[in-house]
Amino acid sequence: MNKAEILIIDDEPQIRKLLQINLESNDYKVIQASNGKEGLILAANHPPEVILLDIGLPDKSGHEVLKELREWYNKPIIILSVQDNETDIISALDNGATDYLTKPFRTGELLARIRSAIRRSQNTTNNSSIVCGDIEIDFVARIVKRKGEIVKLTSTEYNLLILFAKNEGKVLTHQFILKEIWGYGYQTETQYLRVFVGTLRKKIEENYNNPQHIITESGVGYRFE
Amino acid sequence: MNKAEILIIDDEPQIRKLLQINLESNDYKVIQASNGKEGLILAANHPPEVILLDIGLPDKSGHEVLKELREWYNKPIIILSVQDNETDIISALDNGATDYLTKPFRTGELLARIRSAIRRSQNTTNNSSIVCGDIEIDFVARIVKRKGEIVKLTSTEYNLLILFAKNEGKVLTHQFILKEIWGYGYQTETQYLRVFVGTLRKKIEENYNNPQHIITESGVGYRFE
DNA sequence: TATTCCAATATAAATATTTTATAAAAATTT
DNA sequence: AAATTTTTATAAAATATTTATATTGGAATA
Structure with a gap:
């Protein structure tokens, strides 16, 4: 039993739905935001265990959201990105992203990356x-x-x-x-x-x-x- | 059961026939074009899983077809070329061809290369x-x-x-x-x-x-x- | 078919260059 | 003044490039 909470920030409803189904069937609790602003508010009100953030949002706000989050949020932030957007990925990693996945991704890898991120964060930030x-x-x-x-x-x-x-x-x-x-x-x-x-x-x-x-x-x- | 579609673009009817027989007996669906223009239209109307492209067409249109295809088509393109035309092969590979076969080719090798190309194209998600x-x-x-x-x-x-x-x-x-x-x-x-x-x-x-x-x-x- | 030859490739080793480690002096902060 | 950081100098290690040589596989020849 996990019931760890995961926040998804992505503007594409299909992706959110896909993620939701996969994550919930693996005993995570899923919260969703369709834009950066909403995401920041949700994260602040009830800090989740992991955040999945689409960096390539049309208004380019993904990078800003990441920076703002990292001012106070130190649990894993996993970046979602469309293929072939290496510049975005590198800049995200340099700005404190934990890991990244390119769309389309395999579910198995997504889950593995989430598990690994949670494991690592429990070794660090959680504990004193x-x-x-x-x-x-x-x-x-x-x-x-x-x-x-x-x-x-x-x-x-x-x-x-x-x-x-x-x-x-x-x-x-x-x-x-x-x-x-x-x-x-x-x-x-x-x-x-x-x-x-x-x-x-x-x-x-x-x-x-x-x-x-x-x-x-x-x-x-x-x-x- | 495959039924993956393969488009052959080659001006030599004997080659097309030979390929057709071999591929169909291995459960691929075969579409054929005898010149570049026709090939481009067929590919656009119904994008196949793999394209076999004769690069050494007499009017040199093979290279142009490859370039045009690669503007939007990102599945495997396997080049067919007569032996000893290394320049053609290299330039084709540099322009985004996936693989090549020199005529005359062995059927087993052809099939293996097609299988391998399909397998790869299905998991090219360049992930972390x-x-x-x-x-x-x-x-x-x-x-x-x-x-x-x-x-x-x-x-x-x-x-x-x-x-x-x-x-x-x-x-x-x-x-x-x-x-x-x-x-x-x-x-x-x-x-x-x-x-x-x-x-x-x-x-x-x-x-x-x-x-x-x-x-x-x-x-x-x-x-x- | 076997043999020779050739060009392409592979490997090893020598040399050159870059990167890293360390000590220690100078400057700065506490 | 003591502790710490920054700078400088130099030695050592790691890596890249070059050169030399061996190996391989295919084509040509006998």
């Missing part, structure tokens, strides 16, 4: 702490422990670790990390990142010549495990 | 993940797994694999691949491609002396299965 192997992060107290011992981190180091931990298993590009931690205009300062990844590794890796947590993806970015 | 046999690509996480294990790819290798995976089953010419991965001006550097196909095969093929995923189409390019 994350445990990744020997690393333990307490968001409320802003404390990080390694094998039970408190690790002293500077605020940049801490922010970086949080960003990694919230995106466990995902490759984060240099650009993305720099934008998230330092803000726009810093996206080319890759050296900052190297320095801080270095200090973080020294503090959280067992053997920092052979990092097990922060993995380098040469030419691309880093991945946290 | 692709599964091809034991290979699994997650675009969001930017991670490739083989039998569940993460495969470490360099960024060029990854880009190449993505290009292949997004065009599964389709023959990609050297030129096309080089243009997509390295950009204009690199279209003659076929050796780059060989080196990278080599390293990719080592990483994703079970037995890389007998590649099952990246298939060589000698003189033309590669195909991903």
